[in-house]
Every structure is written in structure tokens, then in C-alpha cells.
Amino acid sequence: MSTPDPTPTTSTPTGASAETGAAPVGAPPALVFDDVSVVRGGHLVWSEGTFEIPAGSVTAIIGSNGSGKTTMLKVILGLVPTASGRVRVLGHAPGDGPSSGRDDIGYVPQDYTSTAGDAIRAFDAVLLGLTGNRWAFSRITREQRDRVDQALAAVDATGFANRRVSQLSGGQRQRVAIAQAIVSRPRLVVLDEPLAALDLRNQREIVDLLGRLNRDLGVTILVVAHDLNPLLSVLDGAVYLLDGHAHHAPLSGVVDENLLSHLYGTRIEVVRTPQGELFMRSV
Numbered sequence: 001m002s003t004p005d006p007t008p009t010t011s012t013p014t015g016a017s018a019e020t021g022a023a024p025v026g027a028p029p030a031l032v033f034d035d036v037s038v039v040r041g042g043h044l045v046w047s048e049g050t051f052e053i054p055a056g057s058v059t060a061i062i063g064s065n066g067s068g069k070t071t072m073l074k075v076i077l078g079l080v081p082t083a084s085g086r087v088r089v090l091g092h093a094p095g096d097g098p099s100s101g102r103d104d105i106g107y108v109p110q111d112y113t114s115t116a117g118d119a120i121r122a123f124d125a126v127l128l129g130l131t132g133n134r135w136a137f138s139r140i141t142r143e144q145r146d147r148v149d150q151a152l153a154a155v156d157a158t159g160f161a162n163r164r165v166s167q168l169s170g171g172q173r174q175r176v177a178i179a180q181a182i183v184s185r186p187r188l189v190v191l192d193e194p195l196a197a198l199d200l201r202n203q204r205e206i207v208d209l210l211g212r213l214n215r216d217l218g219v220t221i222l223v224v225a226h227d228l229n230p231l232l233s234v235l236d237g238a239v240y241l242l243d244g245h246a247h248h249a250p251l252s253g254v255v256d257e258n259l260l261s262h263l264y265g266t267r268i269e270v271v272r273t274p275q276g277e278l279f280m281r282s283v
């Protein structure tokens with residue numbers, strides 16, 4: 001298992017480029033889906049999922065409400081079984097290999113609340129990402145303390161480490177959630193709508209943080225998103241759930257008016273400004 005320091009400026013993961021943290025050329029894909037389908041509650045959610053996601057990339061998962069984005073994350077985490085096909089996550093079946101202990105995968109759920117309750121301090125919530133249970137709080141080692149401090153510093157959360165999670169704003173909670181996800185120094189981080197309910201500044205800061213984790217540490221990032229605009233600066237591609245099927249394309253293939261209009265069921269215009277900025281809007 002690779003163990004990058006979560007502080008983006010100080011170290012790189014094993015096997016990554018010493019300069020950028022990027023995945024080595026020819027590295028095996030982080031995710032492989034081969035003709036995968038998923039059934040929940042007796043209904044087919046999506047099928048024919050055949051794609052690979054390169055190690056060291058940033059990939060969005062997009063689709064309309066109920067199309068199965070969260071379901072895809074749960075398949076990757078081994079929390080929802082597939083009905084057919086084959087999935088490989090960092091070279092193993094979901095929930096198998098090193099990822100069974102979740103050490104090499106970090107997960108930021110939608111609407112984060114600490115699994116030990118909101119009354120615990122942010123520091124202890126992040127510590128849960130290492131120990132997995134609240135009873136270890138009293139037996140924390142020096143190394144664990146350092147790792148939590150580094151994770152909090154990486155997400156700019158040192159200033160509220162001692163405050164209770166219940167007293168934090170949405171943006172602060174999101175940072176704690178990400179710190180908890182990266183404290184075990186994972187190779188893959190999956191986030192479920194991390195920008196929802198954040199103001200524009202906090203969105204910008206979280207996106208910059210994801211960019212640094214990816215660029216400096218080579219962490220592969222998978223992020224469920226409703227709005228691609230705030231993520232465009234860091235994205236390499238997207239998985240899109242269209243008409244009940246799961247596809248993957250590089251960003252240039254996804255930023256397409258016909259595809260996005262079909263995907264969201266409303267006319268989407270892709271705008272490129274003379275300054276080279278790119279964004280999408282509903283018209």
C-alpha cells in the first residue's frame with residue numbers, strides 16, 4: 001500500500017513521480033469496469049458499464065437525479081454488489097485486498113456527519129479515519145497524532161481542530177470529512193457531492209485542495225457532482241450515466257452540448273470566452 005503524506009507540499013506516494021506525485025507512465029488503471037450492471041430494490045439502476053479510469057486522474061461522476069451516481073461510489077467501495085460484470089479497484093475486487101480495510105481508499109460521504117456523533121471534536125473525527133472506532137481516542141500514539149495534525153493542516157482545518165463537529169459550518173465540516181478521508185494516506189479518494197451547499201469561495205478552496213492532493217500526491221480522485229463548472233480546472237474526465245448506461249470519456253468528450261443536454265434533459269450551452277475560460281450554462 002502506498003502511504004503518501006497528506007500534506008501536499010512535503011512528500012509523494014510510493015511509485016509516483018518524485019516531482020509531481022503523478023502516477024507513473026503505464027501504471028495500471030485505478031478502476032476497471034467490465035460490462036457491469038447494478039440492481040437495487042429489484043430495479044436495474046444502470047448497466048453496460050465498461051470503462052477504465054487512469055491512476056492519478058480526477059474524474060467526475062455525473063448524471064441526472066436518481067441515475068445511480070452514489071450507487072456507483074458504493075459499488076467501488078464494496079457496499080453495493082454488482083448484478084453482473086467485473087469491477088477492479090486498485091487491482092482488487094471491491095471490498096477485497098488492501099481496500100477491505102479501507103486504508104487505500106478514502107470516502108467522503110454526502111452530508112458528512114461523524115460516525116461517532118457530532119459532539120466529538122474535529123481532531124477526533126479525523127482520528128476515526130485511522131482507528132475506525134472512538135474507543136481508541138484515549139490510546140493515541142505520537143504517530144497517529146502527527147498524522148491527524150498533518151491531515152488537518154492539509155485541508156486548512158488546524159484552526160478548528162478542537163471545536164466540536166456540531167459547531168462547524170458546512171465548509172468546515174467538509175474539510176474535516178476530507179481530512180478524515182485522507183488521514184490513512186489513501187491512493188484513491190471518492191467524494192459524494194462535496195461542493196453541495198458550499199458558497200463559491202468554499203467551493204473554490206475545496207476544488208483547489210482536490211487539485212493539490214491529485215497533483216502533489218498522485219491521489220486518484222473520483223467526485224460525484226451535479227455542476228461540472230467549479231471542477232473544470234482539475235478534471236481529466238467523467239463517468240456519465242446516460243439512458244441507464246454507464247460511460248466514461250475524457251473531459252474534451254464530456255464538455256459537449258448535445259451530450260450534456262441529453263444527460264440533464266435541458267438545453268446546455270458550452271461557452272468558451274476569448275480569455276480561454278470554459279463553462280456551461282442552461283439556456
Ligand SMILES: Nc1ncnc2c1ncn2[C@@H]1O[C@H](COP(=O)(O)OP(=O)(O)OP(=O)(O)O)[C@@H](O)[C@H]1O
Pocket residue numbers: 040041045063064065066067068069070071072
Ligand atoms: N438502499 C436502496 N435500496 C433500494 N434502492 C435504492 C437504494 N438507494 C438508492 N436506490 C435507488 O437506486 C437508484 C439510484 O440512486 P442513487 O442514490 O445512486 O442516485 P444518484 O444519481 O446518486 O441520485 P441523486 O442525484 O438524487 O443524489 C434510485 O432509483 C434509487 O431510488
